[in-house]
Amino acid sequence: MTELKGFLTEIEKCGIEIKYDQALSQFSTWKIGGKAKALLVPESAEQVAEIVRIAKQREQRLEILAFGSNVLFSDDGIEAGLLMRKLKNVQLNGTTVHAQAGVALGHLALLLAQKGWGDLAFASGIPGSLGGAVVMNAGCYGKEIGQYINKVLVADEQGRVLSLEKDECEFSYRLSRFAKEKLIVLEAELEVSEQEDAEKIAQTIDAYRQKRLSSQPYEWPNAGSVFKNPPNDSAGRLIEGAGLKGLRIGDAQVSDKHANFIVNLSQAKAVDVIALMKYIRQCVGEKYGVLLQPEVKFCGFKANPLL
Ligand SMILES: Cc1cc2nc3c(=O)[nH]c(=O)nc-3n(C[C@H](O)[C@H](O)[C@H](O)COP(=O)(O)OP(=O)(O)OC[C@H]3O[C@@H](n4cnc5c(N)ncnc54)[C@H](O)[C@@H]3O)c2cc1C
Known part of the structure:
Protein backbone atom coordinates (compact mmCIF):
# COMPACT_ATOMS: atom_id res chain seq x y z
CA MET A 1 0.00 0.00 0.00
CA MET A 84 -7.94 4.30 -21.78
CA ARG A 85 -11.31 5.95 -22.37
CA LYS A 86 -10.15 9.56 -22.79
CA LEU A 87 -7.91 8.89 -25.78
CA LYS A 88 -10.44 9.34 -28.53
CA ASN A 89 -9.16 11.49 -31.37
CA VAL A 90 -9.95 10.43 -34.91
CA GLN A 91 -8.48 11.81 -38.15
CA LEU A 92 -9.47 10.77 -41.64
CA ASN A 93 -7.11 11.69 -44.48
CA GLY A 94 -8.25 10.21 -47.79
CA THR A 95 -8.36 6.46 -47.20
CA THR A 96 -6.18 6.53 -44.10
CA VAL A 97 -7.71 6.73 -40.63
CA HIS A 98 -5.78 7.53 -37.46
CA ALA A 99 -7.80 6.73 -34.36
CA GLN A 100 -6.81 6.58 -30.71
CA ALA A 101 -7.37 3.48 -28.60
CA GLY A 102 -10.29 4.88 -26.56
CA VAL A 103 -12.57 5.57 -29.53
CA ALA A 104 -15.71 3.43 -29.47
CA LEU A 105 -15.64 1.00 -32.37
CA GLY A 106 -19.32 1.69 -33.09
CA HIS A 107 -18.65 5.43 -33.21
CA LEU A 108 -15.74 4.93 -35.61
CA ALA A 109 -17.90 2.71 -37.84
CA LEU A 110 -20.60 5.43 -37.95
CA LEU A 111 -18.10 8.24 -38.65
CA LEU A 112 -16.72 6.27 -41.57
CA ALA A 113 -20.21 5.38 -42.78
CA GLN A 114 -21.15 9.07 -42.87
CA LYS A 115 -18.12 9.69 -45.12
CA GLY A 116 -19.18 6.85 -47.42
CA TRP A 117 -16.82 4.15 -46.14
CA GLY A 118 -18.49 0.85 -45.26
CA ASP A 119 -15.39 -1.02 -44.10
CA LEU A 120 -16.23 -1.12 -40.38
CA ALA A 121 -20.00 -1.61 -40.76
CA PHE A 122 -19.50 -5.24 -39.69
CA ALA A 123 -18.06 -4.05 -36.34
CA SER A 124 -20.65 -1.38 -35.60
CA GLY A 125 -22.38 -3.53 -32.97
CA ILE A 126 -19.25 -4.62 -31.10
CA PRO A 127 -19.44 -2.62 -27.85
CA GLY A 128 -15.70 -2.19 -27.35
CA SER A 129 -13.02 0.43 -27.87
CA LEU A 130 -10.72 0.40 -30.87
CA GLY A 131 -7.80 -0.48 -28.57
CA GLY A 132 -9.68 -3.43 -27.07
CA ALA A 133 -10.71 -4.54 -30.55
CA VAL A 134 -7.09 -4.45 -31.78
CA VAL A 135 -5.90 -6.46 -28.76
CA MET A 136 -8.68 -9.03 -29.25
CA ASN A 137 -8.62 -8.85 -33.06
CA ALA A 138 -12.38 -8.47 -32.65
CA GLY A 139 -14.54 -9.62 -35.50
CA CYS A 140 -17.83 -10.97 -36.74
CA TYR A 141 -19.61 -11.92 -39.96
CA GLY A 142 -16.35 -13.25 -41.43
CA LYS A 143 -14.32 -10.06 -40.90
CA GLU A 144 -11.80 -8.97 -38.26
CA ILE A 145 -10.41 -5.58 -37.31
CA GLY A 146 -6.85 -6.76 -38.07
CA GLN A 147 -7.68 -6.82 -41.80
CA TYR A 148 -8.04 -3.05 -41.80
CA ILE A 149 -4.94 -2.18 -39.77
CA ASN A 150 -1.82 -0.65 -41.32
CA LYS A 151 0.08 0.20 -38.17
CA VAL A 152 -0.37 0.25 -34.42
CA LEU A 153 1.29 2.73 -32.10
CA VAL A 154 2.10 1.16 -28.72
CA ALA A 155 3.81 1.93 -25.43
CA ASP A 156 6.13 -0.86 -24.34
CA GLU A 157 6.96 -1.83 -20.75
CA GLN A 158 9.68 0.80 -20.56
CA GLY A 159 7.26 3.51 -21.69
CA ARG A 160 8.84 3.78 -25.16
CA VAL A 161 6.42 4.56 -27.96
CA LEU A 162 6.83 2.22 -30.94
CA SER A 163 5.08 1.91 -34.27
CA LEU A 164 4.38 -1.68 -35.35
CA GLU A 165 3.52 -2.64 -38.92
CA LYS A 166 0.55 -4.91 -39.54
CA ASP A 167 2.73 -8.01 -40.04
CA GLU A 168 4.35 -7.38 -36.65
CA CYS A 169 0.95 -7.41 -34.91
CA GLU A 170 0.45 -11.20 -35.24
CA PHE A 171 -3.31 -11.03 -35.74
CA SER A 172 -5.15 -14.37 -35.64
CA TYR A 173 -8.55 -15.55 -34.39
CA ARG A 174 -9.36 -13.33 -31.35
CA LEU A 175 -5.65 -12.95 -30.71
CA SER A 176 -2.83 -10.51 -31.38
CA ARG A 177 0.67 -9.78 -30.19
CA PHE A 178 -0.84 -7.19 -27.81
CA ALA A 179 -2.73 -9.89 -25.93
CA LYS A 180 0.48 -11.87 -25.46
CA GLU A 181 3.02 -9.14 -24.66
CA LYS A 182 2.80 -6.21 -22.30
CA LEU A 183 2.18 -3.57 -24.94
CA ILE A 184 -0.38 -0.82 -24.58
CA VAL A 185 -2.20 0.09 -27.77
CA LEU A 186 -2.26 3.88 -28.10
CA GLU A 187 -3.45 4.43 -31.63
CA ALA A 188 -4.13 2.54 -34.84
CA GLU A 189 -3.79 3.49 -38.47
CA LEU A 190 -6.45 1.87 -40.62
CA GLU A 191 -6.87 1.78 -44.37
CA VAL A 192 -10.38 1.90 -45.82
CA SER A 193 -11.39 0.92 -49.34
CA GLU A 194 -15.08 -0.05 -49.36
CA GLN A 195 -16.68 3.12 -50.75
CA GLU A 196 -20.48 3.04 -50.80
CA ASP A 197 -23.53 5.25 -50.57
CA ALA A 198 -23.87 6.46 -46.93
CA GLU A 199 -27.58 5.58 -46.90
CA LYS A 200 -26.81 2.02 -48.02
CA ILE A 201 -24.16 1.60 -45.30
CA ALA A 202 -26.67 2.87 -42.70
CA GLN A 203 -29.09 0.16 -43.87
CA THR A 204 -26.37 -2.51 -43.61
CA ILE A 205 -25.55 -1.34 -40.07
CA ASP A 206 -29.21 -1.49 -39.15
CA ALA A 207 -29.52 -5.01 -40.54
CA TYR A 208 -26.54 -6.11 -38.43
CA ARG A 209 -28.14 -4.47 -35.38
CA GLN A 210 -31.42 -6.33 -35.92
CA LYS A 211 -29.50 -9.58 -36.28
CA ARG A 212 -27.73 -9.01 -32.96
CA LEU A 213 -30.90 -7.98 -31.16
CA SER A 214 -32.62 -11.19 -32.21
CA SER A 215 -29.73 -13.53 -31.38
CA GLN A 216 -28.03 -12.00 -28.32
CA PRO A 217 -29.33 -11.40 -24.78
CA TYR A 218 -29.18 -7.60 -24.72
CA GLU A 219 -31.69 -7.45 -21.89
CA TRP A 220 -29.06 -8.64 -19.37
CA PRO A 221 -25.49 -7.48 -18.65
CA ASN A 222 -23.05 -9.80 -20.45
CA ALA A 223 -19.59 -9.84 -22.02
CA GLY A 224 -20.36 -11.31 -25.44
CA SER A 225 -19.05 -14.76 -26.30
CA VAL A 226 -17.48 -16.33 -23.25
CA PHE A 227 -15.58 -19.07 -25.11
CA LYS A 228 -13.78 -19.05 -28.45
CA ASN A 229 -15.24 -21.16 -31.20
CA PRO A 230 -13.23 -24.38 -31.62
CA PRO A 231 -11.93 -24.95 -35.19
CA ASN A 232 -14.84 -25.56 -37.59
CA ASP A 233 -17.42 -25.55 -34.81
CA SER A 234 -19.32 -23.18 -32.57
CA ALA A 235 -18.97 -22.98 -28.79
CA GLY A 236 -22.66 -22.04 -28.57
CA ARG A 237 -23.68 -25.22 -30.41
CA LEU A 238 -21.60 -27.40 -28.07
CA ILE A 239 -22.86 -25.73 -24.90
CA GLU A 240 -26.46 -25.96 -26.07
CA GLY A 241 -25.88 -29.58 -27.14
CA ALA A 242 -24.61 -30.38 -23.65
CA GLY A 243 -28.00 -29.24 -22.34
CA LEU A 244 -26.65 -26.23 -20.46
CA LYS A 245 -28.88 -23.40 -21.69
CA GLY A 246 -30.54 -21.71 -18.73
CA LEU A 247 -28.17 -23.28 -16.15
CA ARG A 248 -27.68 -20.90 -13.24
CA ILE A 249 -25.10 -20.50 -10.48
CA GLY A 250 -25.87 -17.61 -8.16
CA ASP A 251 -27.02 -14.81 -10.45
CA ALA A 252 -24.89 -15.97 -13.38
CA GLN A 253 -26.83 -17.87 -16.03
CA VAL A 254 -26.12 -19.50 -19.37
CA SER A 255 -28.33 -17.42 -21.65
CA ASP A 256 -31.51 -19.02 -23.02
CA LYS A 257 -31.04 -16.99 -26.18
CA HIS A 258 -27.37 -17.76 -26.95
CA ALA A 259 -25.61 -20.54 -25.06
CA ASN A 260 -22.14 -18.96 -25.39
CA PHE A 261 -23.28 -15.91 -23.41
CA ILE A 262 -23.37 -15.85 -19.62
CA VAL A 263 -25.73 -13.19 -18.32
CA ASN A 264 -25.79 -11.39 -14.98
CA LEU A 265 -29.35 -11.64 -13.68
CA SER A 266 -28.70 -9.10 -10.93
CA GLN A 267 -25.92 -9.55 -8.37
CA ALA A 268 -23.69 -12.14 -10.04
CA LYS A 269 -20.16 -12.40 -8.66
CA ALA A 270 -17.03 -13.30 -10.58
CA VAL A 271 -16.90 -16.58 -8.61
CA ASP A 272 -20.35 -17.50 -9.98
CA VAL A 273 -19.23 -16.87 -13.57
CA ILE A 274 -16.04 -18.87 -12.99
CA ALA A 275 -17.97 -21.78 -11.48
CA LEU A 276 -20.31 -21.76 -14.49
CA MET A 277 -17.41 -21.57 -16.96
CA LYS A 278 -15.66 -24.51 -15.25
CA TYR A 279 -18.83 -26.58 -15.30
CA ILE A 280 -19.46 -25.79 -18.97
CA ARG A 281 -15.90 -26.82 -19.84
CA GLN A 282 -16.31 -30.05 -17.93
CA CYS A 283 -19.67 -30.97 -19.52
CA VAL A 284 -18.64 -30.04 -23.07
CA GLY A 285 -15.34 -31.90 -22.57
CA GLU A 286 -17.13 -35.04 -21.41
CA LYS A 287 -19.74 -34.97 -24.17
CA TYR A 288 -17.67 -33.82 -27.15
CA GLY A 289 -14.03 -34.25 -26.12
CA VAL A 290 -13.41 -30.53 -26.74
CA LEU A 291 -11.78 -28.29 -24.14
CA LEU A 292 -13.31 -24.85 -24.67
CA GLN A 293 -10.89 -21.93 -24.41
CA PRO A 294 -12.03 -18.65 -22.87
CA GLU A 295 -12.48 -15.64 -25.12
CA VAL A 296 -13.07 -13.32 -22.16
CA LYS A 297 -10.00 -11.99 -20.34
CA PHE A 298 -9.54 -12.30 -16.60
CA CYS A 299 -8.37 -9.31 -14.61
CA GLY A 300 -7.36 -9.14 -10.96
CA PHE A 301 -7.01 -12.90 -10.38
CA LYS A 302 -3.81 -14.26 -8.82
CA ALA A 303 -3.74 -17.25 -11.18
CA ASN A 304 -5.80 -18.61 -14.07
CA PRO A 305 -9.18 -18.98 -12.34
CA LEU A 306 -10.27 -21.84 -14.62
CA LEU A 307 -7.51 -24.15 -13.36
C1 LIG B 1 -23.05 -7.76 -26.38
C2 LIG B 1 -21.63 -8.02 -26.82
C3 LIG B 1 -21.39 -8.41 -28.12
C4 LIG B 1 -20.07 -8.64 -28.54
N1 LIG B 1 -19.86 -9.03 -29.82
C5 LIG B 1 -18.59 -9.26 -30.25
C6 LIG B 1 -18.33 -9.65 -31.59
O1 LIG B 1 -19.24 -9.76 -32.42
N2 LIG B 1 -17.06 -9.89 -31.95
C7 LIG B 1 -16.01 -9.78 -31.08
O2 LIG B 1 -14.86 -9.99 -31.47
N3 LIG B 1 -16.23 -9.41 -29.79
C8 LIG B 1 -17.48 -9.15 -29.36
N4 LIG B 1 -17.69 -8.77 -28.06
C9 LIG B 1 -16.56 -8.70 -27.12
C10 LIG B 1 -15.90 -7.32 -27.01
O3 LIG B 1 -16.82 -6.28 -27.31
C11 LIG B 1 -14.66 -7.19 -27.90
O4 LIG B 1 -13.67 -8.14 -27.57
C12 LIG B 1 -14.04 -5.79 -27.79
O5 LIG B 1 -13.10 -5.63 -28.80
C13 LIG B 1 -13.37 -5.53 -26.44
O6 LIG B 1 -13.03 -4.14 -26.37
P1 LIG B 1 -13.01 -3.38 -24.95
O7 LIG B 1 -12.60 -1.99 -25.19
O8 LIG B 1 -14.29 -3.59 -24.26
O9 LIG B 1 -11.85 -4.20 -24.24
P2 LIG B 1 -11.83 -4.69 -22.71
O10 LIG B 1 -12.85 -5.73 -22.52
O11 LIG B 1 -11.86 -3.52 -21.82
O12 LIG B 1 -10.38 -5.35 -22.68
C14 LIG B 1 -10.12 -6.58 -23.31
C15 LIG B 1 -8.64 -6.92 -23.09
O13 LIG B 1 -7.84 -6.01 -23.82
C16 LIG B 1 -6.97 -5.27 -22.95
N5 LIG B 1 -6.93 -3.91 -23.48
C17 LIG B 1 -7.97 -3.10 -23.75
N6 LIG B 1 -7.56 -1.96 -24.31
C18 LIG B 1 -6.22 -2.04 -24.40
C19 LIG B 1 -5.20 -1.19 -24.90
N7 LIG B 1 -5.48 0.00 -25.42
N8 LIG B 1 -3.91 -1.62 -24.85
C20 LIG B 1 -3.60 -2.82 -24.32
N9 LIG B 1 -4.50 -3.67 -23.81
C21 LIG B 1 -5.80 -3.29 -23.85
C22 LIG B 1 -7.58 -5.38 -21.56
O14 LIG B 1 -6.60 -5.28 -20.56
C23 LIG B 1 -8.21 -6.78 -21.63
O15 LIG B 1 -7.23 -7.77 -21.38
C24 LIG B 1 -19.00 -8.51 -27.62
C25 LIG B 1 -19.26 -8.10 -26.31
C26 LIG B 1 -20.56 -7.85 -25.91
C27 LIG B 1 -20.82 -7.39 -24.50
Missing part, protein backbone atom coordinates in the same frame (compact mmCIF):
# COMPACT_ATOMS: atom_id res chain seq x y z
CA THR A 2 2.88 2.39 0.82
CA GLU A 3 4.37 1.54 -2.59
CA LEU A 4 1.04 2.34 -4.25
CA LYS A 5 0.89 5.65 -2.36
CA GLY A 6 4.35 6.64 -3.56
CA PHE A 7 3.48 5.71 -7.13
CA LEU A 8 0.25 7.72 -7.03
CA THR A 9 2.00 10.76 -5.54
CA GLU A 10 4.38 10.75 -8.49
CA ILE A 11 1.49 10.35 -10.97
CA GLU A 12 -0.37 13.25 -9.32
CA LYS A 13 2.71 15.46 -9.73
CA CYS A 14 2.50 14.87 -13.50
CA GLY A 15 -1.03 16.32 -13.50
CA ILE A 16 -2.64 13.00 -14.47
CA GLU A 17 -6.19 12.39 -13.23
CA ILE A 18 -6.61 9.69 -10.57
CA LYS A 19 -9.95 8.24 -9.52
CA TYR A 20 -9.81 6.55 -6.12
CA ASP A 21 -11.75 3.59 -4.77
CA GLN A 22 -13.74 2.83 -7.91
CA ALA A 23 -16.21 -0.07 -8.32
CA LEU A 24 -14.93 -2.07 -11.29
CA SER A 25 -18.48 -3.21 -12.05
CA GLN A 26 -19.12 0.23 -13.57
CA PHE A 27 -16.30 -0.41 -16.06
CA SER A 28 -17.58 -3.84 -17.10
CA THR A 29 -20.52 -4.64 -19.38
CA TRP A 30 -21.05 -7.67 -17.11
CA LYS A 31 -21.47 -5.27 -14.16
CA ILE A 32 -19.22 -7.50 -12.07
CA GLY A 33 -16.05 -6.85 -10.09
CA GLY A 34 -14.58 -5.62 -6.81
CA LYS A 35 -12.89 -2.26 -6.40
CA ALA A 36 -9.90 -0.56 -7.96
CA LYS A 37 -7.89 1.32 -5.34
CA ALA A 38 -6.87 3.78 -8.03
CA LEU A 39 -7.67 4.34 -11.69
CA LEU A 40 -5.36 6.58 -13.70
CA VAL A 41 -7.06 8.43 -16.53
CA PRO A 42 -4.52 9.69 -19.09
CA GLU A 43 -5.62 12.17 -21.73
CA SER A 44 -2.80 11.63 -24.20
CA ALA A 45 -0.41 9.00 -25.49
CA GLU A 46 2.42 10.95 -23.78
CA GLN A 47 0.66 10.61 -20.42
CA VAL A 48 0.23 6.86 -20.96
CA ALA A 49 3.95 6.52 -21.69
CA GLU A 50 4.80 8.61 -18.60
CA ILE A 51 2.58 6.43 -16.38
CA VAL A 52 4.18 3.26 -17.74
CA ARG A 53 7.69 4.63 -17.12
CA ILE A 54 6.86 5.50 -13.52
CA ALA A 55 5.13 2.14 -12.97
CA LYS A 56 8.22 0.34 -14.31
CA GLN A 57 10.59 2.30 -12.03
CA ARG A 58 8.41 1.62 -9.00
CA GLU A 59 7.53 -1.96 -9.97
CA GLN A 60 3.84 -1.08 -9.78
CA ARG A 61 1.49 -3.49 -11.52
CA LEU A 62 -1.05 -1.80 -13.78
CA GLU A 63 -4.14 -3.32 -15.38
CA ILE A 64 -5.32 -1.87 -18.68
CA LEU A 65 -9.01 -0.97 -18.71
CA ALA A 66 -10.98 0.03 -21.77
CA PHE A 67 -14.73 -0.52 -22.30
CA GLY A 68 -14.78 -3.74 -20.27
CA SER A 69 -16.89 -5.63 -22.80
CA ASN A 70 -14.64 -8.68 -22.86
CA VAL A 71 -13.33 -8.88 -19.34
CA LEU A 72 -14.19 -10.51 -16.03
CA PHE A 73 -12.91 -8.50 -13.06
CA SER A 74 -12.27 -10.48 -9.88
CA ASP A 75 -14.43 -9.90 -6.82
CA ASP A 76 -11.23 -8.94 -4.95
CA GLY A 77 -10.60 -6.02 -7.27
CA ILE A 78 -7.26 -4.57 -8.30
CA GLU A 79 -4.71 -2.11 -6.97
CA ALA A 80 -4.15 0.18 -9.94
CA GLY A 81 -5.62 0.46 -13.40
CA LEU A 82 -5.01 2.61 -16.43
CA LEU A 83 -8.28 3.65 -18.03
